[in-house]
Amino acid sequence: MAITPGQVTAASGFLDAYASSEAQRAQSIGTQTSYLLQARDTLAVADVRADMSEEYATIQAGRTIKRAEIEAQNYQIAGNTLLKSMRATNASVRARAAASGVVVGEGSNLGIQRENVAATMRDVGISDLNALTARVMGFEDASAMLQSTEYQNYLNRFTAQRQAGQYTQASTAARMTGGLLANATLAKAVPTFLKAM
Numbered sequence: 001m002a003i004t005p006g007q008v009t010a011a012s013g014f015l016d017a018y019a020s021s022e023a024q025r026a027q028s029i030g031t032q033t034s035y036l037l038q039a040r041d042t043l044a045v046a047d048v049r050a051d052m053s054e055e056y057a058t059i060q061a062g063r064t065i066k067r068a069e070i071e072a073q074n075y076q077i078a079g080n081t082l083l084k085s086m087r088a089t090n091a092s093v094r095a096r097a098a099a100s101g102v103v104v105g106e107g108s109n110l111g112i113q114r115e116n117v118a119a120t121m122r123d124v125g126i127s128d129l130n131a132l133t134a135r136v137m138g139f140e141d142a143s144a145m146l147q148s149t150e151y152q153n154y155l156n157r158f159t160a161q162r163q164a165g166q167y168t169q170a171s172t173a174a175r176m177t178g179g180l181l182a183n184a185t186l187a188k189a190v191p192t193f194l195k196a197m
Helices: 005-099 108-197
Strands: none
Touching: 005 108
């Protein structure tokens, strides 16, 4: 049985359709791979960003606490300076009283010393309260900074996971669509080929 030119043309058309269908499959695999790589990279970048922002927040929180501690120490130094000044003032009052022949632990000089101590202790109390407030506020600011970063990282990772899921779904759709188109291309050529045979 001799092969006719029509059969050669049909066979050639079928082979061409087969080659086209395989090219469509290959293209769909390439598209699928690209989407899967985008999904992986999206998650990797989100993780790196989260790690870096956490590290930065930790550094900033440490600086905030250190600033608060320095501020608290400055208030304590101010309180100690007030006490030192009070001691010097009271010593001066006692020395003047003694030099004037007045009994040191009685009378107006004792009243002056008591008033000086009371006023200084009020100021020292305020200074101590300011020191405590500085420490508490510094700790609260640092905690809020770390907590805010943790929440933001959670949201960023969640968003990246959703986006990676979309890429994964797109990759599956690309592969299925490419397979369907390849099968359709091949199926379209089959009747012509079978007719010629």
